[in-house]
Amino acid sequence: MAPTSDLFLVGLIRGLQQALQANDYGLLILGPGDLLKRWVDSRAVDGVIVVGGSDDDAEAARAIVRPEVPCIVIGTSPLEAEPHIGSVVIDLAGGGVKVARQLYESGHRRIGFIGSSYYQSVLPAFQNELESLGAPLRPEWSIIAGDTSDDGERAMRELLSLPTPPTAVFTRTDELAIGALRAARKMGVEVPRQLSIIGHDDLAFARFVEPPLSTVRIDCDAVGKAVVAMLFDLLEHPDISYEARAVATQIVLRETLAPPEL
Incomplete structure (x- = not known):
């Protein structure tokens, strides 16, 4: 896999x-x-x-x-x-649907995605559910970044530099989420007050980062x-x-x- x-x-x-x-x-x-x-x-x-x-x-x-x-x-x-x-x-598709609903029910309408290099069913399911909820994933809010935390950091910097950045971002892996958190911190964006992040995998370190990472558990x-x-x-x-x-x-x-x- x-x-x-x-x-x-x-x-x-x-x-x-x-x-x-x-x-x-x-x-x-x-x-x-x-x-x-x-x-x-x-x-x-x-x-x-x-x-x-x-x-x-x-x-x-x-x-x-x-x-x-x-x-x-x-x-x-x-x-x-x-x-x-x-x-x-x-x-994985079911997890993508759950994240879309969780972010929408939390009040977010500008929702982004940072993906890994491997195509799976997460993004289509996440995207389709956001569309059905009336909060479509705009092309500029979706970045296929790579696999490392550095890739996550670079992608989050790009998202946060947009004229209208997302208020919440779903990352395909927890490693990408770690980089996304690092980018937000360096740019002075407070998580979760100004930006929400949900990762994926619930790796062992997810509960120990600051702030502890919300994520999808396998x-x-x-x-x-x-x-x-x-x-x-x-x-x-x-x-x-x-x-x-x-x-x-x-x-x-x-x-x-x-x-x-x-």
């Missing part, structure tokens, strides 16, 4: 390890390439977990799966049910449990095709969200 961030992957791996260890299994981490296929062909592993998020997820799973070695794909959109392949979906432990449960279902019932299972996201409200100044 070109994920939300490298730090998110750390949390996801921890969630998978805990769920597997609870069932007396271990986790072997491999990158793409022939080595994984050799492990599967030799029956050195009992199952495969693919961290995906692209249109090629199903094809990648089919290339490595065997009837006796099922594969679970973690992605952002469901795969069609087929034998030996399971699909666990992180509902429950990596819940993802791990859903993946392992489906993997064991496929091991025990290899001839059954299972529908995708979704793991919802939720907003964690801390101290970077407030109504806009009148």
Whole structure:
């Protein structure tokens, strides 16, 4: 998965390890390439977990799966049910909708977005929900910045320098949010009194920044449990095709969200 961030992957791996260890299994981490296929062909592993998020997820799973070695794909959109392949979906789109509603209900109408380099369902869902609420995301308020906190800082400087800047900004990752907070502080913009910021991922540091960051939580432990449960279902019932299972996201409200100044 070109994920939300490298730090998110750390949390996801921890969630998978805990769920597997609870069932007396271990986790072997491999990158793409022939080595994984050799492990599967030799029956050195009992199952495969693919961290995906692209249109090629199903094809990648089919290339490595065997009837006796099922594969679970973690992605952002469901795969069609087929034998030996399971699909666990992180509902990023639902999180985008929740953020749009939260900002709108807090009184914001000038709402911006700072995105990462990886295209996912968050921005379309966020944008469509704002449109339906009557607070459309103007083109100049949406910046695809990159992946680092420096990218977030640069993008927020650009947004705050507009003649009519947004009063609230949703960042695609918490790392981008850290840079956005830094830019606001350097420009003398007080968060949340003059600017609200909501991040995404609820990484470990989000609660410790100043002010503590409101964000969208991906429950990596819940993802791990859903993946392992489906993997064991496929091991025990290899001839059954299972529908995708979704793991919802939720907003964690801390101290970077407030109504806009009148």
